[in-house]
Amino acid sequence: MPRTVLICDDALFMRTMVGDILREAGFEVVGEAATGVQAVERYGALRPDLVTMDIVMPDMGGIDAVREITRLDPGARVLMCSAMGQQALVIEAMAAGARDFVVKPFQPSRVLEAVERILA
Amino acid sequence: MTAPPAAPARGWGADDRGRWDALFAAEAREHAARAAGALLDVQRDVERGAAPARALDAAFRSVHTIKGLAAAMEHAGVAQLAHALEDALAALRDGASAGATPAWGSVPAATPALLLDAADALHDAVEAAIAGAPADGARSTEQLVARLQAAAGDVPRAPVATRETDPAGEPREVGALAGTVRVHVRLAATAALPAARAMIVLRRAGELGLVTRVTPPAPRWQEDGFDGAFAFDLPSTVERGSIERAVRLAGEVAEVTIAECAPPIPFSSGVAAVAEPLGDVRHGGGRPAGRSAPGVRLDAARLDALLDLVGELGVARTRLAAAAARTGDRALAAAVGDVGRVAAALQEEVIACRLVPLDELFARLPRIVREAARTSGREVALALDGGEVAIDRAIMDGLAEPIGHLLRNAVAHGVEPAERRAAAGKPPTGRVAVRAWRERDAVLLAVADDGGGVDREAVLRRAAERDGGGAGEGAAAAPLDDAGLLRLLSAPGLSTAPRVTAVSGRGVGLDAALAAVRRLGGTLALRTAPGLGTTFTLRLPLTLAVVRVLVVRDAGLTWAVPVAQLRETLDLAPAHLADAAAVGDPRAAAPAAGEAAHLVSRGAAVALRSLHAVAHASATPGGTTGTGAPGAGRPAASPAAASVGAPSPEGEALVVESEGVAVALRVDAVIGEREVVVKPLPPVRGALRIWSGGTILEDGGVAPILDVPSFLRLQSAR
Numbered sequence: 001m002p003r004t005v006l007i008c009d010d011a012l013f014m015r016t017m018v019g020d021i022l023r024e025a026g027f028e029v030v031g032e033a034a035t036g037v038q039a040v041e042r043y044g045a046l047r048p049d050l051v052t053m054d055i056v057m058p059d060m061g062g063i064d065a066v067r068e069i070t071r072l073d074p075g076a077r078v079l080m081c082s083a084m085g086q087q088a089l090v091i092e093a094m095a096a097g098a099r100d101f102v103v104k105p106f107q108p109s110r111v112l113e114a115v116e117r118i119l120a
Numbered sequence: 121m122t123a124p125p126a127a128p129a130r131g132w133g134a135d136d137r138g139r140w141d142a143l144f145a146a147e148a149r150e151h152a153a154r155a156a157g158a159l160l161d162v163q164r165d166v167e168r169g170a171a172p173a174r175a176l177d178a179a180f181r182s183v184h185t186i187k188g189l190a191a192a193m194e195h196a197g198v199a200q201l202a203h204a205l206e207d208a209l210a211a212l213r214d215g216a217s218a219g220a221t222p223a224w225g226s227v228p229a230a231t232p233a234l235l236l237d238a239a240d241a242l243h244d245a246v247e248a249a250i251a252g253a254p255a256d257g258a259r260s261t262e263q264l265v266a267r268l269q270a271a272a273g274d275v276p277r278a279p280v281a282t283r284e285t286d287p288a289g290e291p292r293e294v295g296a297l298a299g300t301v302r303v304h305v306r307l308a309a310t311a312a313l314p315a316a317r318a319m320i321v322l323r324r325a326g327e328l329g330l331v332t333r334v335t336p337p338a339p340r341w342q343e344d345g346f347d348g349a350f351a352f353d354l355p356s357t358v359e360r361g362s363i364e365r366a367v368r369l370a371g372e373v374a375e376v377t378i379a380e381c382a383p384p385i386p387f388s389s390g391v392a393a394v395a396e397p398l399g400d401v402r403h404g405g406g407r408p409a410g411r412s413a414p415g416v417r418l419d420a421a422r423l424d425a426l427l428d429l430v431g432e433l434g435v436a437r438t439r440l441a442a443a444a445a446r447t448g449d450r451a452l453a454a455a456v457g458d459v460g461r462v463a464a465a466l467q468e469e470v471i472a473c474r475l476v477p478l479d480e481l482f483a484r485l486p487r488i489v490r491e492a493a494r495t496s497g498r499e500v501a502l503a504l505d506g507g508e509v510a511i512d513r514a515i516m517d518g519l520a521e522p523i524g525h526l527l528r529n530a531v532a533h534g535v536e537p538a539e540r541r542a543a544a545g546k547p548p549t550g551r552v553a554v555r556a557w558r559e560r561d562a563v564l565l566a567v568a569d570d571g572g573g574v575d576r577e578a579v580l581r582r583a584a585e586r587d588g589g590g591a592g593e594g595a596a597a598a599p600l601d602d603a604g605l606l607r608l609l610s611a612p613g614l615s616t617a618p619r620v621t622a623v624s625g626r627g628v629g630l631d632a633a634l635a636a637v638r639r640l641g642g643t644l645a646l647r648t649a650p651g652l653g654t655t656f657t658l659r660l661p662l663t664l665a666v667v668r669v670l671v672v673r674d675a676g677l678t679w680a681v682p683v684a685q686l687r688e689t690l691d692l693a694p695a696h697l698a699d700a701a702a703v704g705d706p707r708a709a710a711p712a713a714g715e716a717a718h719l720v721s722r723g724a725a726v727a728l729r730s731l732h733a734v735a736h737a738s739a740t741p742g743g744t745t746g747t748g749a750p751g752a753g754r755p756a757a758s759p760a761a762a763s764v765g766a767p768s769p770e771g772e773a774l775v776v777e778s779e780g781v782a783v784a785l786r787v788d789a790v791i792g793e794r795e796v797v798v799k800p801l802p803p804v805r806g807a808l809r810i811w812s813g814g815t816i817l818e819d820g821g822v823a824p825i826l827d828v829p830s831f832l833r834l835q836s837a838r
Contacts, residue, residue: 011147011185013189014192017140056184056185082313084313085203091315103313105191113371
């Protein structure tokens with residue numbers, strides 16, 4: 001069975017890019033979310049193997065979403081997608097329960113390495 | 121440890137690149153417009169003395185998204201500008217969200233204007249990147265970046281944004297526990313965000329045993345001097361191989377060395393030094409309250425396909441209803457009724473998906489006004505209202521050009537120079553407003569100014585000159601109403617004449633604007649009063665995808681005429697004939713000789729034309745095959761039935777009207793009114809386009825939809 005992933009980013013562009021990278025690596029993108037609220041809802045419904053999470057999103061930010069998701073499922077595996085210069089936010093996200101992070105612009109190899117680390 | 125799968129070298133394939141370019145263009149444009157809109161809100165809030173936290177947050181998010189997109193697409197100029205703007209916004213926002221009006225009090229008054237300039241520059245940079253142009257004006261970008269950085273530096277940071285509040289950060293010289301090992305880690309030089317990475321290392325290590333004596337302490341990692349080298353202790357009971365595996369699993373680790381520790385000294389928790397400051401790290405980002413979700417974006421082609429299917433569902437429902445009526449089964453008829461209601465609701469939903477708020481268009485207008493005001497030396501304030509009104513994206517995209525024309529004209533030619541305004545007792549700053557509102561299935565957009573109004577005399581004089589005297593005198597004798605004035609203004613020969621521009625101060629590009637509005641299925645109206653100003657009102661359909669039509673039959677073929685342009689239907693009783701002798705038997709009249717016939721409609725004579733004759737004269741698409749959805753390829757009638765001029769005793773006339781011009785169309789029979797999904801028809805070679813598209817009928821045939829404005833222009837051109 002392919003491993004499943006939920007992609008959370010308010011930019012379609014980023015969702016598409018991350019989705020392509022992961023699909024190429026054999027993942028099944030089971031859902032996408034454009035806001036933190038959607039991310040939490042969909043995590044609860046889909047229980048994917050992996051979540052990719054943008055930090056800055058409308059409605060509920062990525063960090064709060066991580067907090068909610070890990071409250072929902074302490075075993076949740078969340079990969080933060082961050083921009084340069086967001087170190088404090090990334091650390092906050094890690095503290096909230098995210099497992100790892102990648103920095104934009106995404107290099108597919110880095111994304112996949114991070115994913116494998118998380119799922120190892 | 122699982123080896124990561126070899127990632128394929130991910131070069132940009134030509135196809136890929138095109139796809140990413142398109143995605144970038146769509147999304148970067150949208151966010152540039154959103155950012156501009158939000159920054160206008162910032163300016164407004166500041167002017168009102170309110171803390172613009174929400175607006176700053178919205179702007180920040182859009183700018184942040186643009187930064188990410190630009191970085192991914194390697195548009196360095198865009199990314200750099202977005203980054204500087206983002207920093208400035210973050211600094212301002214942290215000031216604003218601290219609720220400190222004093223913070224705003226100390227913001228230079230020029231800051232909102234600077235932010236708007238930056239939004240303009242960002243918009244330009246995005247457009248340049250989309251156009252594939254190298255980021256030009258790099259120097260002005262640099263200046264702007266420098267000004268933004270200065271502005272960001274000027275803002276007092278709110279205390280909540282500081283991270284230095286944790287006292288646990290001080291290095292505590294504590295010794296190792298009995299039986300510990302010291303783990304030295306060096307992160308790869310290429311590791312991004314080393315502090316965050318180091319934290320993952322600590323967490324991985326912490327899964328093995330208690331982590332102590334972290335140096336440098338975690339709070340120091342975010343300082344500039346941190347080079348990715350750090351150390352910590354673990355109990356020596358933990359197997360060294362698993363320590364190394366765990367540390368490397370954190371990623372980006374260049375080197376791990378594990379050494380025996382020095383003699384034991386009392387314990388202090390290095391873990392606490394990591395965990396405590398984290399709890400205190402705060403950032404205002406990503407937590408705006410009460411924002412509605414932007415939702416999932418759909419490919420427009422998907423929506424079109426969905427709408428097509430909805431249209432076909434409607435067709436199937438009609439057939440089902442006919443079958444139910446034949447069998448007289450009441451339960452079936454009731455079920456068909458339910459299907460119809462659901463289908464109608466579905467269609468409404470799908471259409472709603474195609475609609476976007478005008479905000480996106482409105483966000484571009486302040487910039488147009490500022491530029492026009494600058495070049496024409498006017499002082500102008502712009503008011504926008506109704507940005508929440510939604511319209512089909514295709515229509516909104518087409519509106520930018522005509523609205524831009526009208527707005528520039530309003531500023532440069534509508535609003536008078538300051539001295540003339542003063543002489544007229546008006547405030548020196550001219551007012552220009554763009555308002556939008558919804559009227560049933562139409563969206564109305566008004567572009568208004570409080571200028572001097574259109575100079576009728578000048579327009580008439582110029583029209584008379586152009587027409588060579590005689591016509592001009594006639595026109596001058598009759599009072600010219602606003603509709604007539606608009607016709608004169610938008611006549612190409614007149615509107616482009618520079619003299620009229622100078623004299624009447626109106627009409628530059630008005631013909632182009634009018635043409636653009638017509639292409640969108642809209643109409644343009646003018647109201648002007650001397651000394652009080654001018655208002656152009658655009659009336660636009662909500663969507664181009666669905667239209668209410670009257671389905672008619674003529675000469676064995678089926679046609680659709682949009683109800684929006686239908687003034688009335690008349691039966692061809694003699695009472696309506698303006699000139700019975702000239703008309704004779706309209707059904708027997710030769711198609712090309714339609715000019716002779718007239719009907720009376722609303723007290724005025726209108727020319728009577730035969731629909732099928734008009735159709736044939738302009739190369740009917742009625743026999744088009746192979747368009748649209750499967751099953752749509754059949755012409756609406758057999759060739760025998762389509763023979764021209766088949767007489768019918770049941771003739772009716774449809775009086776169609778657009779922009780004050782009316783023509784009556786004779787048809788054999790009116791079948792009924794429908795709301796139909798418009799399908800594009802293939803281009804008709806060598807013929808004028810009088811069909812806006814086609815629609816599928818209950819029997820699977822295709823009926824062309826008459827484009828009434830095009831048709832009427834063709835008629836009046838003859």
